[in-house]
Amino acid sequence: MAGEDIYGSSEHQAFRAAVRKLVQTELVPRAREFDEMGRPDKAIFRRLGEMGLLGIRYEPKYGGQGLDYSYHAVFLEELALCDNARPTWRRPRSRASAARRSRSSTSCPRSGASRSPRSR
16 A cells, blocks of 8 residues: 555546646746736636536535545645746845845844754
């Protein structure tokens, strides 16, 4: 059982392939645009809804797919592979702020007491 792929069923692999195709064709090419806007385009949510990816775990009678957490995990894994590594919602730190942070990296910001290497 050790080392076994828990998402290795043919259903999981088909689901992963469908999600990966969506991510690679519709999200990756626009990832930087979404980063600049600070949010994805609302049309993406409509597309995810059409594919049933916004209700993976909900029962079909409520408009979902009725799948378990493992499918939701597969969806999140594939979504995480999208090129969205640069958060733009944070302001860049000033040089003075960066200098203060580097000086305080070996001492407690409140008391100034040094921290031992073990407590880091």
